[in-house]
Amino acid sequence: MQIFGVDIGGSGIKGAPVDLDKGDLAQERxxxxxxxxxxxxxxxDGVREVVEHFGWTGPVGLTFPGVVTGGATIRTAANVDKGWVDTDARALxxxxxxxxxxTVVNDADAAGVAEMSFGAGRGRRGTxxxxxxxxxxxxxxxxxxxxVPNTELGHLELGGHDAEKRASSKAKEDHDLTWEHWARRVRKYLAHVEMLFSPELFIIGGGVxxxxxxxxxxxxxxxxxxVPAQLQNDAGIVGAAMHAAKS
Structure with missing residues (x-):
């Protein structure tokens, strides 16, 4: 079974048909x-360009980089235009x-569901x-x-700033940080999240x-x-398609 997945990010919009039996892209994205x-x-318009590239005419699952409630309404838009807030994204x-x-779902939630089903979190219990x-x-x-949907832990405070302003891969690029310097920031962030939630496993995803x-x-x-995400930067596309298949 194939469903189309689209992952909307702050820097790119990427998509492809997904083979839901394998949890992998059916074609190059x-x-x-x-x-x-x-x-x-x-x-x-960008989403339409990606979907039309494949001539796709079936269901489409999309991720969004912010809180999505009721499967449609955007509540936060930290890394895209603020005009998204209160938009009915599904209708748009x-x-x-x-x-x-x-269907529309939070981007990290989609990636997480894909990793828990087909990747580094498969079969893992606990937190x-x-x-x-x-x-x-x-x-x-x-x-x-x-x-637990829409957690948005990237906005926890770290050193007086949103954590993502200090420890995202964009922060590494913007401040020209070495891997060692950036890893120290990531470690501080992980220690903070660990203190709050005591997880057994961290899965590190995204392009990095x-x-x-x-x-x-x-x-x-x-x-x-x-551990690194096994699906790497395709996890959001796979998770978006999985969400669409269940809706």
């Missing part, structure tokens, strides 16, 4: 740059995609926290495999997971096991 400003209309995307069936490091820091919290060997060995003093 298409990616377009996230428009700036990332207004609802401009992002919807369905209209832009010519009436195709559409698991997936963190995606990209333009911001997304989070997905699981207890015995059940998702492809380079896990450069920074994970530098993170010490965390009691929880820390």
């Amino acid at each position: 298409c990616k377009v740059l996230t428009p700036h400003p990332a207004t609802p209309g401009a992002v919807a 995307f369905a209209d832009r995609l010519g009436g195709l069936p559409v 698991v926290v997936l963190l995606t490091f990209g333009t911001g820091i997304g989070s997905a919290l699981f207890t015995d495999g059940a998702l 997971s492809r380079k896990a060997e450069k920074f994970l060995p530098l993170i010490e003093g965390i009691k929880a096991e820390i």
